[in-house]
Amino acid sequence: MLTTVVGSFPHKLYSPSTFSEKIKNTLGQFDPYKKTIRDIVFDELKAGVDIVADGGVREMNMINYFSRYMPGMKIDGKTTVIKSKILPPRTDITINDINTACDAIWEYKRLHNIPDEEFKNKAVKGVVTGPSTMVYSSMIESFYKNKSDAVLDYAKAFNRELLAIEKKTPAVYIQIDEPILSTGIADLDVAKEAIDIMTEGVKIPIAVHSCGSVKDTYRYLAKFNVDMLDFEFAGNHDNFVTIKHNKSKFKDKIIGFGCVDSAIDQVDDKYRTRELMHKAVDVFGEDNLIFDPDCGLGKLSHDNAFRKLELMCNLNNEFDD
Numbered sequence: 001m002l003t004t005v006v007g008s009f010p011h012k013l014y015s016p017s018t019f020s021e022k023i024k025n026t027l028g029q030f031d032p033y034k035k036t037i038r039d040i041v042f043d044e045l046k047a048g049v050d051i052v053a054d055g056g057v058r059e060m061n062m063i064n065y066f067s068r069y070m071p072g073m074k075i076d077g078k079t080t081v082i083k084s085k086i087l088p089p090r091t092d093i094t095i096n097d098i099n100t101a102c103d104a105i106w107e108y109k110r111l112h113n114i115p116d117e118e119f120k121n122k123a124v125k126g127v128v129t130g131p132s133t134m135v136y137s138s139m140i141e142s143f144y145k146n147k148s149d150a151v152l153d154y155a156k157a158f159n160r161e162l163l164a165i166e167k168k169t170p171a172v173y174i175q176i177d178e179p180i181l182s183t184g185i186a187d188l189d190v191a192k193e194a195i196d197i198m199t200e201g202v203k204i205p206i207a208v209h210s211c212g213s214v215k216d217t218y219r220y221l222a223k224f225n226v227d228m229l230d231f232e233f234a235g236n237h238d239n240f241v242t243i244k245h246n247k248s249k250f251k252d253k254i255i256g257f258g259c260v261d262s263a264i265d266q267v268d269d270k271y272r273t274r275e276l277m278h279k280a281v282d283v284f285g286e287d288n289l290i291f292d293p294d295c296g297l298g299k300l301s302h303d304n305a306f307r308k309l310e311l312m313c314n315l316n317n318e319f320d321d
């Protein structure tokens, strides 16, 4: 199976240190996040992850990272406020970071003299926040009378970014994060329609990551027109039973199988994780699975986050033996 990450990873931020960085900083051209993204990708590769991501390091916030660029949305303090009709961004948002992450793959390979054969599954993906999560995490100040209209407008406006990811980066798929869906506050039919609108014309595979329990949402999620659904299975034991018993509803989907717990800052038990991964293969089959952590690991200690990825990748390698 391939392995991937969901998103965030513990990292440090840099200040300009070399002469050229200091000059660039004076000219407003120093990007402190570039080195951070490189660090994250190097860690992911060292742990053995196949499909890496940039870690979503900007703003430290999955809403403001995008809303900053969306006409109609403003950041007041730390909160995004919707002030007028949401329109397409005038600039690309994630493109540079995805390309920085991709460059880091090849730099790591070069630095460690890794043969092509060993790196044939390495790739980068794009990660964006979904329209429902964007709107339900924002305050509507004016223009929209209901959240659903704002969700659909956001989806329409953000389609530009997904098309740009496909055209301007080597991302092998795009993951849309929708943590709001499991909270029960978002309209799931609107969420589905919004994903259709946002992904219109995009040909690379699309994944939706939903955090938490899927007990009340799996029926809706199974009908999403996406290639992959990514859920938590290590920290949410009920999810395995729910999806297993409703396997036929997911037969046309790849399951992103969260197999290490992202909520506990302690490395998972090897035997328990191995058993969970074997159960996943028995139920869904090797061709229908991709392994990842339950959610982003950004809140954990660096050492434990790294060791969780390493454990997942080492156990995944056992399937080839």
Ligand SMILES: [Zn+2]
Pocket (backbone or CB within 6 Å): 006, 179, 209, 210, 211, 212, 294, 295, 296
């Ligand atoms: Zn999550």
